[in-house]
Amino acid sequence: HAELHLLLSMITPLGWLERVPTYKEQRENIKEKDLGTYGFLGYPVLQSADILIYKADFVPVGEDQVPHVELTREIARRFNLFYGKRTYVFPEPQPLLTPAAKLPGTDGRKMSKSYGNTIMLTDPEPVVRQKLKTMVTDPARVRRSDPGNPDVCPVGDLHKIFSDRATITKVDEGCRSAAIGCIECKSWAADALVNIIKPMQDRRKKYEQNPRLAWDILEAGAARARKVSGTTMDTVRDAMNMSLDYEPPRQDTDDNPVATTANKKNA
Ligand code: SF4
Incomplete structure (x- = not known):
């Protein structure tokens, strides 16, 4: 998730994030915390990575999160445009709303x-x-x-x-x-x-x-999720021409000397 977040951050224009309504709303409403950080501004990109890494077609959200799903669609479209030439990478997810899409808190604002x-x-x-x-x-x-x-x-x-x-x-x-x-x-x-x-x-x-019961469920879910996300990341790296294959440096042996400046001169 963190890797995809980083890669998507590279193609997400700043203006898209500054226009996210929850960003503006929370900066206006929460004065006691310093929200002027990249972590806060870039949080919707992490959410996009969380959605796209599983190639979700639909995302169950509340009304206030719909702009985040819209942003995810825009990021997916941009990624496909830049890197989807050989293979289509991400679907463009749609929000899945309940009939009452907003849960109010005790003060009437969204519950948070x-x-x-x-x-x-x-x-x-x-x-x-x-x-x-x-x-x-x-x-x-x-x-x-x-x-x-x-x-x-x-x-x-x-x-x-x-x-x-x-x-x-x-x-x-x-x-x-x-x-x-x-x-x-x-x-x-x-x-x-x-x-x-x-x-x-x-x-x-x-x-x-018995907290172990909860951990077992979480670990089984994480194993399933890792399999899906691993496959997506292979596709993403392939589309971006990024390879995780590592070539170890050659060993200098008598039969196969590494071409250093010194042994080139002696040759
Ligand atoms: S205004 Fe009073 S009576 Fe009407 S829905 Fe609200 S709590 Fe209920």
């Missing part, structure tokens, strides 16, 4: 550890419920009697992702007519989240008690 607004899969139930209680809602609902709009409310987004159809309908109608309050609505969202997270946490316990 950098923003400190996450609900973690490992959060115990009381923590999930507490985080939901403080989640921002449709700003138009100042009073309980004000009608709201679940389409502009982050809690409404959570319902669309995690709640069943009956609850989504109940929220939609109740919010727009002010028949339900936000506290009630948030508690239903918390129920839906806990229903999904709890079984995951139960399954996780087995691996916490």
Whole structure:
């Protein structure tokens, strides 16, 4: 991955990276860290390498990552144009979005550890419920009697992702007519989240008690991935006329002296 990242970095124009929306957005939002580094700017190229090394046709992503898949397509196209003369190297991957493609955090921005607004899969139930209680809602609902709009409310987004159809309908109608309050609505969202997270946490316990089980899965996956990525890198090096074949220096023997300046003079 690191090698392909380096090679793709050589053909990626700087302007493409500076235009990536998440780069601009995070630089504006995260002031306490120095994000003016190549590592941060070039991170989408590493993501492209992660995708292209497996020649993925589709990538399951959230809405905010779609520009990264677009960038990956542009890099793949450029690589194929420069080096794909003898053999077509990379496919141009497409994003694979779920119906609710954006997961909001508790402050309404996209959920991100950098923003400190996450609900973690490992959060115990009381923590999930507490985080939901403080989640921002449709700003138009100042009073309980004000009608709201679940389409502009982050809690409404959570319902669309995690709640069943009956609850989504109940929220939609109740919010727009002010028949339900936000506290009630948030508690239903918390129920839906806990229903999904709890079984995951139960399954996780087995691996916490025996981490070797998790390592075995990771190692088996890594072995499969290494095989595929190794084949891709052979194709990439071949396309770029780069060879890893190493010719050791000739040994100086009586039968086969190395042609040094000294022994050339003596010849
Ligand atoms: S009722 Fe629910 S969807 Fe409507 S504004 Fe309140 S929290 Fe959001």
